[in-house]
Amino acid sequence: MMSKNDNVTVIIRQSGERTLDLCKKFVEEQVNNRNIVIVNEVPFSKALRRTFEIGLEFNLPWTIGIDADILISAGSIDMMIKLAECQKDVA
Numbered sequence: 001m002m003s004k005n006d007n008v009t010v011i012i013r014q015s016g017e018r019t020l021d022l023c024k025k026f027v028e029e030q031v032n033n034r035n036i037v038i039v040n041e042v043p044f045s046k047a048l049r050r051t052f053e054i055g056l057e058f059n060l061p062w063t064i065g066i067d068a069d070i071l072i073s074a075g076s077i078d079m080m081i082k083l084a085e086c087q088k089d090v091a
Contacts, residue, residue: 004032005077009058011051012038014068023068030077035060038068 010027014020020038027036037054041047048065055063062081066072 005030005081006032006035007060008035008062008064008077008081009055009060010036010077011054011063011065012036012068013044013047013051013065014038014040015042015047017068019071020068023066023071026072026074027066027077029074030072 008031010031012020012023012027017023024036024038035058039047039050039054041050051063051065055065062084064077064080
């Protein structure tokens, strides 16, 4: 069993998708449950704003926003983080 990532906040944005439970299950397999938040805000701009606010509140190195109709594969969160860490700073 892979260890769960504790350095990332995952915000699942949902608006009635039937796949919410499955999306959350796949995220929970990769991230500690305490770092997962579900938001249900309308319009999308409000959900996006809330995603960033939650990320700042958790103050972890990484924040991932995912829509509830996205079903991630095993290891994909760690893969995304590793790819992001390889990117050059553009600031």
